[in-house]
Amino acid sequence: MNFPRQVLVIAIKDLRAEIRTKEAINASFAFALVVLLLFSFAFDPEAETTREISGGLLWIVFAFAGTLVLNRSFARELPNDCLDALIAAPISGAALFLGKALANYVLVMAMEVVSLPVFCIFNNVGGPVSQKIWPILMVMALGTWGLTVIGTIFSALTVNIRLREVMLPMLTYPILVPALMAAMLLTKGLVLGQPLTGDSLTWLKMLIGFDLIYTAVSLALVEIVLVG
Amino acid sequence: MRDKLVYVLGAAAILLFVRNILAITGLPPEAQQGAIFKIIFFHVPMAMTAMLCSFVALVGSVMFLITRNFKYDAVAVAVTEVGLALLLGNLVTGSIWGRIIWGIWWTWDARLTSALVCWLLYAGYLMLRRAIEEPTQRATFAAVFSIFAFIDVPIVIFSIKWWRTQHPQPVFWGGGSFPPDWAQVFWLNVLAMILFGAVMCAVRLSQEEQQRELDSLRRMAHAF
Numbered sequence: 066m067n068f069p070r071q072v073l074v075i076a077i078k079d080l081r082a083e084i085r086t087k088e089a090i091n092a093s094f095a096f097a098l099v100v101l102l103l104f105s106f107a108f109d110p111e112a113e114t115t116r117e118i119s120g121g122l123l124w125i126v127f128a129f130a131g132t133l134v135l136n137r138s139f140a141r142e143l144p145n146d147c148l149d150a151l152i153a154a155p156i157s158g159a160a161l162f163l164g165k166a167l168a169n170y171v172l173v174m175a176m177e178v179v180s181l182p183v184f185c186i187f188n189n190v191g192g193p194v195s196q197k198i199w200p201i202l203m204v205m206a207l208g209t210w211g212l213t214v215i216g217t218i219f220s221a222l223t224v225n226i227r228l229r230e231v232m233l234p235m236l237t238y239p240i241l242v243p244a245l246m247a248a249m250l251l252t253k254g255l256v257l258g259q260p261l262t263g264d265s266l267t268w269l270k271m272l273i274g275f276d277l278i279y280t281a282v283s284l285a286l287v288e289i290v291l292v293g
Numbered sequence: 294m295r296d297k298l299v300y301v302l303g304a305a306a307i308l309l310f311v312r313n314i315l316a317i318t319g320l321p322p323e324a325q326q327g328a329i330f331k332i333i334f335f336h337v338p339m340a341m342t343a344m345l346c347s348f349v350a351l352v353g354s355v356m357f358l359i360t361r362n363f364k365y366d367a368v369a370v371a372v373t374e375v376g377l378a379l380l381l382g383n384l385v386t387g388s389i390w391g392r393i394i395w396g397i398w399w400t401w402d403a404r405l406t407s408a409l410v411c412w413l414l415y416a417g418y419l420m421l422r423r424a425i426e427e428p429t430q431r432a433t434f435a436a437v438f439s440i441f442a443f444i445d446v447p448i449v450i451f452s453i454k455w456w457r458t459q460h461p462q463p464v465f466w467g468g469g470s471f472p473p474d475w476a477q478v479f480w481l482n483v484l485a486m487i488l489f490g491a492v493m494c495a496v497r498l499s500q501e502e503q504q505r506e507l508d509s510l511r512r513m514a515h516a517f
Binding site: 218 | 425
């Protein structure tokens, strides 16, 4: 099997397991709804200011709910020593990591794509979002990749340690600060009707840079994380 | 031998601090900001030493991953702890300065935010260490995280800088002017701070070594 096929096999295996149990995606989407509900108490959804902070709110929902999916990614392999079997399988750690990252990416994106309309309805930003839907989806695709790469590698790192559920967000959010900031500012600009030029373009480049750098670093270090 | 060296260096650091503090109190108040300006003599050296610490932590972590020698892991954890303490000192002194000059303890300015994010990153490093029992795994995972954190620091700083900043521009490389006698005291205090940091690291390092020795003795006792 060549490398892309190995990646695909892992990704499809993970997705199939998730589709059969739906444990992570259901929890993640339900959590996203709860956070959206809580926001409606914290901010007046009718106010103009809510539109200005909507990009930030949206990404807080994505980051929080996404962590639930990412937490399960490697933890799911713990029963029956599946993780040891995966590591012993004749594929490289990079293929395993990329496959898992891909599966997580699909799941987190699915949660986001379902949450976005709900968010728009609750916060009354449906009009501006639908006008800029393609750029917003692009920002979501890029931001989510950053979230997924960091989340997947740290999911592998924290899988065997105490307080796994606490450690993952503790470690990932500070690292994700630049990516989340870029995604928040870009989404905010798009919701406010600004085009993707000038400053926004710099943020977009920075988001792409973040994705590339951390994909490369994760691929380089994943073998150490998995095998030791 | 090393203990003696640590004592000598520690004494040198204290003497240098005393000398500098006397020199700093002897300097006249700054024209615009008054006496509070002198906090820069501690604020900036702390930041510089903390930055040095994060770099040494990176080197220690990479060296550990290459050689698998626990000596480097001990170096990494020692400098990270000392760097974290110094960065906290930097944040606190900066906050005190901000209270007097800006009238507020904290503002979400570029440098303040990025310093806080760095602090959280390296605090995460220490928390990660506490969560792992097995020494080899702890050292390996901590080293990996340290590399991630170090790469993140410049990205964080750049990205937050694009926002806005109201932090004063650097006096030394930002085109500001510092009279020569002030600069001399400043650099001597940088030296004192680095010496102090080095001594603290050395103390922490010997603690780590003793800890490992104790652990191995305990394992041996259990084996019998």
